[in-house]
Amino acid sequence: MADEPLVLGIETSCDETGVGVVRGHTLLADAVASSVDDHARFGGVVPEIASRAHLEAMVPTIERALAHAGVAATDLDAIAVTAGPGLAGALLVGVSAAKAYAYALGKPLYGVNHLASHICVDQLEHGPLPEPTMALLVSGGHSSLLLAPDITSDIRPLGATIDDAAGEAFDKVARVLGLGFPGGPAIDRLAREGDAGAIRFPRGLTGPRDAPYDFSFSGLKTAVARWVETRRNAGDDVPVADVAASFQEAVTDVLTRKAIRACRDEGVDHLMIGGGVAANSRLRAMAEERCAAAGLTLRVPRPGLCTDNGAMVAALGAEMVTRGRAPSALDLPADSSLPVTRTHVAAAH
């Protein structure tokens, strides 16, 4: 439809410089420049390295996205950008670029929430999100269960991790096993050759008195390290594939169990899974199985749209335009701890 809004989205909350172009629910371009290789030897994202890379890549990535979408900047209806949460210095590069484009083109600016964008991106793949949607967001920076009655204005956090994010646990276990950074893809690959039932690792916060929707992965990570070290100290071989598979099984078991329980408790029949860890093949398979058994419809975007990208920001920006939400002002701040309840940062009146 020609009257659907054409929106450019900019994402720089962590180590990916992402720029997407969408028309309504249709993805036209998704350009990403990643600095992940520059961080590998440090075993984690170094904020200053990420910010420098964003500055280098920002404008070229915008130009590439526009060229790939085959649209002129002047055709855009709005510019959307991740206003938070994320790394402060990294966010600021994207926010500044978005303001400059919006101002130079005379288009409205939408500073949107990174987590809400992770949910909204699925509209590009599977069409309009049902309302409400239950969303499980899992990545290196966040692990949350969110109830979303309206993706543009009403997101309610049900639970979150009380210590490590799920993706962080993958990175740390990968280090214990001597795999590289980032740990997620390495463990996913190795786990395919292992026995997921070989070792029974603990499932954090799953007792009857524990918070039903909160997560904890710190104990699991320590348990894996202890198990591996005990073996090593005894001079035994470590069955790395079995450890990887058993660890991954524990994480995905807890994530899917809690997400399905939240759907049941809230009477929601759709579960959406997003964030970098949603690219994990075991999580996708287990969620499919369990959702089917529970009579729930599962929505997971393809892996490329689960990790941080600009298309997800553009998708949420387009939804903001469609629903007539108020744009942001030119003094829009980058807010590293923007709460998920603030789906976007509208101008003060």
Added chain:
Amino acid sequence: MLLLALDTATPAVTVALYEAGRDGGAALAASDEIDARRHGELLLPAVDRVLSDAGRGLGEVTGLVVGTGPGPYTGLRVGLVTAEALGAARSIPVHGVGTLDALAYATGLDEPFVVATDARRKEVYWARYADARTRVAGPAVDRPAEIAGEVAGLPAAGAGARLYPEAFTGVREDLPAHVSAVALGALAAERLSAGEPLPGARPQYLRRPDARVPTGYKAVTRT
């Protein structure tokens, strides 16, 4: 030539619209705010204000001029990415000018002097000049005590020199403490009119990013 100049490499968030013709140039409007924590929030509203104060539109601007530092990185990047994005969105060329060079130009001095800005962590960004237009050393980042021998007694401008008067013994309160985009625009206009090419908008960080390679694997169990 109508230049929109801006600099956020230091606590100053400074924007100016500078017009230059055959017989010299002048600032049509300018905005100077000192706030080390809100570069990102202040810059675009200041650009908008300067253009509307001057009664000009971005479409009339023939060149963007941006301070390339050195300066604390987070603020420095705000100006650079803003200038680059404005330039790309409206196909306006973007020129870089060293922030210390603009500060030096604003002194109008015709004798040797130094310029220093605060680099935090008890260091300064500094450069030495033969006159307001001619840099002879730097820019560099150092502890004031380490360069005292090179800068003592010379007239000194900039907030960095004022912070460390024991090293910058010739510091002068009548010289500017902060960079102004008017000077940035005037210096760029002078160079461009003379046919001198200006560098692109590349950041001068002068320091490597803070990042440590993790020291091996730390066991969780005690053995």
